[in-house]
Structures are given as C-alpha cells and as structure tokens.
Amino acid sequence: MIQLTDVTKQYPTKSGPRTILKGINLTIRKGEHVGILGRNGAGKSTLVRVIGGAEPPTTGTVEREMSVSWPLAFTGGFHAKLTGIDNLRFICRIYGVDFHDRLDFVKDFSELGAYLYEPLGVYSSGMRARLAFAISMTIDFDCYLIDEVMAVGDDSFREKCKVELFEKRADKAMLIVSHSHRYLKGTCNRFLLFRDGTIQEYDDFDEVYEKYKELLAEPQTF
Structure with missing residues (x-):
C-alpha cells in the first residue's frame, strides 16, 4: 500500500511560493490501476514524482509499503556520458x-541496435524514452508510475509497451497520467480529477470525464 497524508508541495517563484499540491490524501493498494486527469500544469506529474520519491513533499507524509518504479520513460536518472549498456x-x-x-531483453525490446553502445548524449528524446521503458521492465516493481509513456515511439512500439505493461503486469498497481480518455477508460478502475491543487476521486469513468470537460471549459489561471 502507498499512503499519502495531507501532502502539500510548493515551489518558490519570483512572486512567492506557488502551491501545486494542497493537502492530498490518497491510498493506492496492490493491483489498483488509478488514472489521473487534469489540465496542463495542474500538478499531475508533480504528484507522480512525490509518490515515486523523486521529490519530497513540502509538508505531509508519503508511506510506501510497496516498491515503486521511477516514472516510466523518465530519463532524468541516466548519465549522458555513459552508453545505454552502461546505464x-x-x-x-x-x-x-x-x-x-x-x-538481451533490453536489446530486443528497445530496438536501439548499435546505439546501445553509444553515449546517451547522442540519443534523441524518443530513443532515451525507449531505453528507459525497456530498463523499467527489467525491474519487478509492485507499483508502476506511468506519465504519458504510451506517446513513445511508433504504433508497433506502443503496442509492444501495452502488452508488456498491461497484460504481463496486469496484477501490479499503477498510477497513470494521460490525456487519452480511451486509454484511461480501458485501463483503470479508479480515477482522480485534479482541480486547483486538490483531487476528486471517482469510480465511474464517464462521470469523471464529464467533470474533466467542464474543467477544461473554465478559464485557466496560474
């Protein structure tokens, strides 16, 4: 289980602290697939980083009783001067x-060929994402953090990612950020809607998607 209690996250700006997460309370249990919807800049990716431990909360606590992946296709932990193999x-x-x-799995899955023996500094962003996803699938996590990962690569590679993640690891917990309503509807059994730094939870996708469309129609402020 992953338990967030009164989690707040602030960032300093020239005009003063900006609060992105406001007192988030959330529980993710084994096997649950939780989808997140919200406008750009709402804090979805921030929540993913806080849950994964890449960033600490400003206040509140995050308790992890499950192993948690880094955000799939995230390459911030790679060293640009090392080759793909060395990473x-x-x-x-x-x-x-x-x-x-x-x-052998990473070689086959990433489809990077000779580039695996080149430093990451010469990779495109898509190549880095392919490598990151392939490496992510070699580690057995209890919970996978997925932030728009299915935008990586061409159609055949995206389909391979779906099979590897959602079919072979269907029993794992997942936290999924996506703007694709069809993708979330077919994958998740719980849904979170971000609004003004808080989350509203729904079990029915059609209901949350109607609320999401209403949110998109509202004026956006930062």
Missing part, C-alpha cells in the same frame, strides 16, 4: 539484479 549496468547494480540476465 543499464548501473541501474541493475542499484537494484541488486543481474545485468547479464536483463541485457
């Missing part, structure tokens, strides 16, 4: 898994 070796060492057992 895989480094991450395997951090998580205590055998590098050699995972190398």
Whole structure:
C-alpha cells in the first residue's frame, strides 16, 4: 500500500511560493490501476514524482509499503556520458539484479541496435524514452508510475509497451497520467480529477470525464 497524508508541495517563484499540491490524501493498494486527469500544469506529474520519491513533499507524509518504479520513460536518472549498456549496468547494480540476465531483453525490446553502445548524449528524446521503458521492465516493481509513456515511439512500439505493461503486469498497481480518455477508460478502475491543487476521486469513468470537460471549459489561471 502507498499512503499519502495531507501532502502539500510548493515551489518558490519570483512572486512567492506557488502551491501545486494542497493537502492530498490518497491510498493506492496492490493491483489498483488509478488514472489521473487534469489540465496542463495542474500538478499531475508533480504528484507522480512525490509518490515515486523523486521529490519530497513540502509538508505531509508519503508511506510506501510497496516498491515503486521511477516514472516510466523518465530519463532524468541516466548519465549522458555513459552508453545505454552502461546505464543499464548501473541501474541493475542499484537494484541488486543481474545485468547479464536483463541485457538481451533490453536489446530486443528497445530496438536501439548499435546505439546501445553509444553515449546517451547522442540519443534523441524518443530513443532515451525507449531505453528507459525497456530498463523499467527489467525491474519487478509492485507499483508502476506511468506519465504519458504510451506517446513513445511508433504504433508497433506502443503496442509492444501495452502488452508488456498491461497484460504481463496486469496484477501490479499503477498510477497513470494521460490525456487519452480511451486509454484511461480501458485501463483503470479508479480515477482522480485534479482541480486547483486538490483531487476528486471517482469510480465511474464517464462521470469523471464529464467533470474533466467542464474543467477544461473554465478559464485557466496560474
């Protein structure tokens, strides 16, 4: 289980602190697939980073009784001067898994060919995302954080990602950020709507999507 209690996240700006998350209370249990909708800049990705531990909350607590992935396709933890292979070796060492057992999978899944032996500094953003997703699938997490990952690559690669994640790991907990209503409706069993730094929870997708459309029609302020 992952438990957020009164989580607030603020960032300093020239005009003063800006509060992105306002007293978030949320529980994610094993096997639950939680979809997040909200306008751009609402705080969806911030919530994902806080849950994953990439950023601490300003106030409140995050308790994790499950292992949590980094955001899939996130490449911020990679070293640009290391090759794709060396980055895989480094991450395997951090998580205590055998590098050699995972190398063939990453080669096959990422479809990067000879670029796996080149430094990440020469990769395009899409190539980095392919590598990050492939490496993510080599580590067995209890909960996967998914922030628009299905925008990576061409149609065949996106389909391969869906099979690897949603079919082979259907029993894992997932927190999914996406602007695709069809994608969320077919994947999730709980839904969160971001509004003014808070979340509203729904079990029915059609209901939350109507609220989301109403939200999009409102004037946006930052």
